[in-house]
Structures are given as C-alpha cells and as structure tokens.
Amino acid sequence: MVRQLRAAFDRDKIKSFTNHAVQRLIKNSKEEIIGVEVNDTINHKTLRVRARRSVVVGSGGFTHNVSLCNNFLRGPIFGGCAAPGSTGDFVNIGQAAGAALGNMNQAWWAQQIVEMALKSRSTPTGIWTTPGNSVIQVNRYGQRIVNEKNGVQRTHTGPFRMGSGACRVQESGAVHGLRSAVC
Numbered sequence: 142m143v144r145q146l147r148a149a150f151d152r153d154k155i156k157s158f159t160n161h162a163v164q165r166l167i168k169n170s171k172e173e174i175i176g177v178e179v180n181d182t183i184n185h186k187t188l189r190v191r192a193r194r195s196v197v198v199g200s201g202g203f204t205h206n207v208s209l210c211n212n213f214l215r216g217p218i219f220g221g222c223a224a225p226g227s228t229g230d231f232v233n234i235g236q237a238a239g240a241a242l243g244n245m246n247q248a249w250w251a252q253q254i255v256e257m258a259l260k261s262r263s264t265p266t267g268i269w270t271t272p273g274n275s276v277i278q279v280n281r282y283g284q285r286i287v288n289e290k291n292g293v294q295r296t297h298t299g300p301f302r303m304g305s306g307a308c309r310v311q312e313s314g315a316v317h318g319l320r321s322a323v324c
Contacts, residue, residue: 146197160183161179162230164187165177166235177190177198201227205228205262214246219253220258220264221248222263225263
C-alpha cells in the first residue's frame with residue numbers, strides 16, 4: 142500500500158511529509174478541507190500546509206492509546222501489532238473537523254501471549270501464528286474451544302465468540318526463547 146501511494150505521489154509530483162504530526166485540519170468558509178496544520182517533529186516547528194486538491198493522512202490505528210481502546214474495543218486488550226506511533230491522534234482531529242466515526246469497535250483481532258504483551262504493548266513480530274505445538278485454547282471450564290491451527294479469524298476470534306473467560310494454555314517450553322510475541 143505504501144509503495145503504491147509513494148509511486149502515485151512521485152508520478153503526480155505530490156509532496157509528502159514524514160516526521161510531521163497533524164495538529165488540525167484547516168477549512169475554508171465553505172467548510173472544505175484546504176490544508177493541515179502540522180508539527181515538524183524534528184525541528185519542532187508548526188507549519189500550515191495548503192492542499193491543492195485533497196489531503197491524505199496516513200494515521201494508523203489507536204492500539205497504543207489505552208483510553209481509546211477501553212472506550213471503543215471489546216476488551217480489555219493488552220496491546221497489538223501496530224507501530225508504537227498508532228495512538229489514534231486522528232480520531233479527535235477528524236471529529237473536530239466534523240467527521241463521523243464508524244466501525245470503531247472492530248480490529249484485526251489476534252491473540253497475544255500475555256506474558257510478552259505485559260512487557261510491551263507493542264508486539265509487532267510473529268503475528269497471526271501460534272508458537273510451537275503446545276498451545277490450546279480453553280474456556281473457563283477447561284474445555285477446548287477451537288482448533289488452534291485453524292485460519293486466523295476463526296482461531297483468534299474464538300474467545301469472543303465463546304464468551305468471557307477463554308484463555309490459552311501452553312507449556313512453558315512452547316514460548317521459551319521466543320524473541321517475538323503473537324499479537
């Protein structure tokens with residue numbers, strides 16, 4: 142996706158700004174978005190950037206904003222595979238500009254190994270896989286609830302479908318020495 146966006150920017154001679162955090166959208170008297178106010182995160186200066194035809198913002202999600210996660214997601218969640226900068230800044234910026242929110246309670250759900258997620262809210266590597274062969278998912282009564290080697294959506298949404306109290310049980314050796322968490 143980024144490669145395609147970069148190619149379009151190069152082809153159409155569109156300027157892109159990395160290392161800039163959007164502070165707000167700028168509107169004209171007709172309430173049209175005509176630019177952005179950004180903070181240059183390297184030089185610590187505020188800039189106003191006028192758009193020729195549109196503004197494209199690559200903002201990420203809000204996995205690393207505990208308040209937004211608690212407000213919108215079924216949970217609790219302990220983190221995820223999003224980049225550490227995914228703090229949901231654009232949720233408030235978009236709302237301030239009049240945007241409606243939608244589908245905020247959904248995510249690319251996948252489970253994490255709790256011990257690893259508790260060390261860091263960002264668990265970006267080893268996603269969508271179950272480490273080793275010594276992991277099962279059980280409900281609060283100890284009954285197995287899913288085939289752990291099924292497809293991602295069936296396996297990782299199993300606990301939500303089966304009700305609260307579902308968890309993973311694993312041998313300590315199943316994750317011993319792993320450098321990555323499953324998110």
